[in-house]
Amino acid sequence: MSDKRLTFKKRLHILKHHYRDKKMAPAFNAIHTFLFSPDDTTHSGAHVRGADDLKRTMNMVIMALLPVLLFSMFNAGYQYYAAIDAANNVSREFSLWDTFLTWDNFWIGIIKVLPLVVVSYGVGLLVEFIFAIIKGHEVEEGYLVTGMLVPLIVPIDTPLWMLAVAVVFGVVIGKEVFGGTGMNILNPALTIRAFLFFAYPTWMSGDKVWVYQAVERTGTADAISGETVLGALAQNNLAELNYSVSDMFFGFIPGSVGETSTFLILLGGLFLIYSKIASWRIMLSAVIGSLVMGLIFNLVVDMGVISEASNFYGLMSFEYWKHLLVGGLAFGIVYMATDPVTGSQTNKGKWIYGFLIGFMSVMIRVFNPAYPEGVFLAILLMNVFAPTIDHYVVKANINKRLKRFKNATILPKDSDSKAEELKAETV
Amino acid sequence: MSKDIRIRKGLNINLVGAAEQTTAKAVLSNVYAINLEDFHGITPKMLVKQGAEVKAGEPLFFNKSDEAMLFVSPVSGELVEIKRGARRKILSLKILADKTQSIVEHGGFDTEKATSAEVKAHLLKTGCWPFIKQRPYDIIANPDTNPKSIFISGYTTAPLAADCDYVLQGKEKELQAAITALGKLTPGKVHVSVGANSSSPLAGLNGIELHKVSGPHPAGLVGTQINKLDPINKGEVVWTVSPQDLVVIGELLLTGKFNAERKIALAGSSVKAPKYYTTKIGAEIATFLYASGVNNDNFRVINGDVLTGAKSRPDGHLGFYNNTVTAIPEGDDYEMFGWALPVFNKVSTTRALTFSWLNPKKKYDLNTNTNGEHRAFVVTGQYEEVFPLDIFPMQLLKACMIKDLDEMEQLGLYEVAPEDFALTEFICISKQPHQKIIREGLDLLYKEIG
Structure with missing residues (x-):
């Protein structure tokens, strides 16, 4: 090995010193530390340090997302061809190897999903680098995860220019104005998603953008459906809903690019819990929260409070546990609610925070007439309230300390004789 | 009633190079140094001039805000250097040791009969006071305060730190004298903690509240024990003394002499034969470091343990409060894709492709690399x-x-x-x-x- 590698390492080391204190230093360091973990040694405090750094932590999340991304690339094609067959009244049998994991399906993924990833990373990292250079701080790793999340939570037919505009908005307004990674109040990926939703509502909330080409073909003889499960439920089109529970669980349904496979998301979530990267408290309590809300709605339907003609009947009568299988709920719980920066930071707070996310997601999902999905709104809302939750959790600790203080008998300062006297009494 | 402490949260960092429990006598150091950084927050006022001859136990300087608080020389010799930094701040004092040592005699002290004021005055006068530290603020105790209790931790959990049970062996008399004296300084209790299964000489002392402690680091830190037993409220003061400093105090009370000698652990993976040495406060580290041998040139000497010690050098000097000197490799090298590759040779509390959880007993050879760059707080709950x-x-x-x-x-x-x-x-x-x-x-x- 490696005289060559040594010289490469050496050369980079020399370059690092060359760039030190120069404008481009953050940009160079970002690339350098990607290739080599730095030669920094400890200067104050503990002389040895644990093995984890932020890059490693973020990398874990990306690893947990990769299966989802791969699946979504196949699913993009699968949904496309399935919609065409459905439009032509051709019945098809599902088979994992023959109709799902096919090159044709994957090709659609390459031409539709991959560009989303490239644009998301390209634009987002560019903004990050520019800000790092202007403000003279290191490029922090936050966007590595955000950049992967964004393409997975948008509809497949999102135009790339829209995505680019949204990413710029999300990174600048959602993160950089607060001071960069670790300082933001709202989850940047969800800020981007919310921007897309509110800036281009007619495009984003239709029932066509979920399947490749569904929008383009509208009104032509080749029109295909792009409706999601939630969309159908919101329209009370229960009859059209021909997806089995296993389809929904494994993710062979239309939806935002990466949100469909609850199975893979579950695996990713278990991986993140096992590697101690994401909070199991948030995930578990969010699942509980969504089940509770779903149960309440089911109960309302069972008690006959609303009729089948009601606008909400479709979603309210949807069995409570199925909410976790459709839409972005599972994805949001595992990958977005657990964002440590924007979530609750105390362990007790995480329980409350997670529960309310699950609870609100299902509530908004059912009651939102414009767009039958509530996860991103619920998480953004709870992002705003997370500091408040933490405030009360921390306050409890403070009050405990104050109470202890009030009950304590503070000794008189100084005075030796007093000390002696007190001692005499206690003996 | 004694209360036992069991700690669950924590982490034992097992490192290669623990000191073997045999003791050698270190070579006599020519030069001894007092590093003023050891006394946080103290502004020194010199009592002797550069070039003056001092005896062991003779005051070198006093605390500017409390004239009674004296700091003494560990050895007799000539004050050869007063090293100053910016704004003439005194950084360190160097004493060239005499061949034959002469010690200031303070005479016997009847600890049993002495009042609190007399004990205080005696400790201040003889230079033993700085061994007593206080919380809040983690500084040398203010003699004018009235501590609600005094804490002494005889349980070692810090990585590679000197084992209290071992270094205190045979020092029962000194420890008892010191405890008796300290007991007069507080209306509260003197809390002493030892490991759950230890045979510490501290356990048999009179006038203490004994606690058995178990659990991973930081169970042995006095701060953990205070928090579990008698947390400090605003306005309250708690004093702490480390056990090996009790020995110095005790010996002074018994014999009237300030004996700076102590048993220290020389540990760390860069040391060839890590073991215990008897030496004195302020001795040059090289006098025992090279006796044990070092593995390579690129290492860091730490005055104290790897978590809390101060960076030093082979020609540095043993700190006032330290009974551990550690030498570990410097980590000033790059690692290709270090952030992405699985890690087997470093300690971690996560399982992010780090595998130290597989074998909690494994000993690691950690270096001083930071394993990553400084970032804003991101992750929570860890x-x-x-x-x-x-x-x-x-x-x-x-x-x-x-x-x-x-x-x-x-x-x-x-x-x-x-x-x-x-x-x-x-x-x-x-x-x-x-x-x-x-x-x-x-x-x-x-x-x-x-």
Whole structure:
């Protein structure tokens, strides 16, 4: 090995010193530390340090997302061809190897999903680098995860220019104005998603953008459906809903690019819990929260409070546990609610925070007439309230300390004789 | 009634190079040094001039804010150097030792009969007072305060630190004398803790409240024990003394002589034969480091343990409070894709392709690399896993960083010392300097309120 590698390492080391204190230093360091973990040694405090750094932590999340991304690339094609067959009244049998994991399906993924990833990373990292250079701080790793999340939570037919505009908005307004990674109040990926939703509502909330080409073909003889499960439920089109529970669980349904496979998301979530990267408290309590809300709605339907003609009947009568299988709920719980920066930071707070996310997601999902999905709104809302939750959790600790203080008998300062006297009494 | 302490949260960092329990006598050091950084917050006023001859136990300087508090020379010899830094701040004093040592005789002291005031005056006069530290603020105890209790931890959990049970062997008499004297200084109790299964000489002393401690580091830190037994409220003061300093105090009370000799552990993976040495406070580290041999040239000498010690050098000197000297490899090298590859040779509390959880007993050869760059606080919930105190660690750190005095107070800054944050600093993914943040927070609070 490696005289060559040594010289490469050496050369980079020399370059690092060359760039030190120069404008481009953050940009160079970002690339350098990607290739080599730095030669920094400890200067104050503990002389040895644990093995984890932020890059490693973020990398874990990306690893947990990769299966989802791969699946979504196949699913993009699968949904496309399935919609065409459905439009032509051709019945098809599902088979994992023959109709799902096919090159044709994957090709659609390459031409539709991959560009989303490239644009998301390209634009987002560019903004990050520019800000790092202007403000003279290191490029922090936050966007590595955000950049992967964004393409997975948008509809497949999102135009790339829209995505680019949204990413710029999300990174600048959602993160950089607060001071960069670790300082933001709202989850940047969800800020981007919310921007897309509110800036281009007619495009984003239709029932066509979920399947490749569904929008383009509208009104032509080749029109295909792009409706999601939630969309159908919101329209009370229960009859059209021909997806089995296993389809929904494994993710062979239309939806935002990466949100469909609850199975893979579950695996990713278990991986993140096992590697101690994401909070199991948030995930578990969010699942509980969504089940509770779903149960309440089911109960309302069972008690006959609303009729089948009601606008909400479709979603309210949807069995409570199925909410976790459709839409972005599972994805949001595992990958977005657990964002440590924007979530609750105390362990007790995480329980409350997670529960309310699950609870609100299902509530908004059912009651939102414009767009039958509530996860991103619920998480953004709870992002705003997370500091408040933490405030009360921390306050409890403070009050405990104050109470202890009030009950304590503070000794008189100084005075030796007093000390002696007190001692005499206690003996 | 004694209360036992069981700690669950924490982390034992097992390192290669623990000191073998045999003791050698270190070569006599030619030059001894007192490093003023050891006495945090003390402004020294010199009593002797450069070039003067001093005896062992003779005062070198006093505390500017308390003239009675004297700091003495560990050996007899000539004060050859007063090293000054910016604004003539005294950094260190160097004493060239005499061939034959002469010691100041303070005479016998009847500890049993002495009053609290007499004990205080005696300890201040003889230079033993600086061994007593106080919380809040983690500084040398203010003799004018009235501590609600005194804590002594005889349980060692810090990585590679000198084993208290071993270094205290045979020192029962000295320890008892010191405990008796300290007992007069507080209306409260003298809490002494030992390991659950230890045979510490501390366990048999009279006039103490004995506690058995078990659990991973930081169970052995006095801050953890205070928090579990008798947490500090605003306005209260607790004093702490480390056991090996008790021996010096005890010997002075018994014999009237300030004996700076102590048994220290020389440890770390860069030391060829790590073991214990008897030497004196201020001795040059090289006098025992090279006797054990070193593995390579690129190592760091630490005055203290790897978590809380001060960076030193082979020609540095044993610190006033230290009974451990550690030498570990410097980590000033790059690692290709170090952030992405699986890690088998480093310690971690996560399982992010780090595998130290597989074998908790494995010993590691850690170096001084930071394993990543400084970042803003991002990840939450990880400090709490290794922080057993009833305090929110990250919130307290943030309060210190933004200098919010009210919050620092409310969140419990009075109860902690920088060393309590060594473990959270160790595992910190954002590589934040926790101990420095806490130290600066304490200094600010002391300046504004204390």
